Amino acid sequence: MGRSPCCEKAHTNKGAWTREEDERLVAHVRAHGEGCWRSLPSAAGLLRCGKSCRLRWINYLRPDLKRGNFSRDEDELIVKLHSLLGNKWSLIAARLPGRTDNEIKNYWNTHIRRKLLGRGIDPVTHRPLTDAATAAAAGRHLLPLQHPQSERSGDGVQLRQQLPGPQGRHA
């Protein structure tokens, strides 16, 4: 399939959104509705790519977003849905009004995943961890790495899926 750059990168802002950019985006979507993200930035006077605008709107600016902490019910529902659907965050989000796929994905990776591991449950399969994996989960301090650089290259993804604990990050 053909693929083109989503935007003219040389002329777009990146990084955190400013209040002014938010206001422009909200005003434009209110006036014209969602959709046609490709042309939205220029129409709204934003130096962002359409992708970035869409993400910002969906994950942060939409008026129907709940935000705030996840309730116990939501927590349990996410675990249940994940056991059925896997990493289909958009499908899971569709069952949780006011929550976004990105928010759920982040919540899963930072909270639920660790909680399940703490209970000796594999967050991928939702089954009890094997002895080896449990040992690794319990004693991850024994593991030699948690350096993102090494995780991020090559087999790091697979490795991370097997390894428990927080995704090591450093400032």
Add this chain to the structure above:
DNA sequence: AACTTTTACAACCGCAAGCAT
């Protein structure tokens, strides 16, 4: 108080699906 490490989450990137031509 200063510095280091960890956590949390917003945002980016690349890929693939779906639609139009």
Add this chain to the structure above:
DNA sequence: GATGCTTGCGGTTGTAAAAGT
């Protein structure tokens, strides 16, 4: 059917804030 474009998704990264030393 082939090609090109846009949108949506999931994985990954950057960084501010919090916690620890």
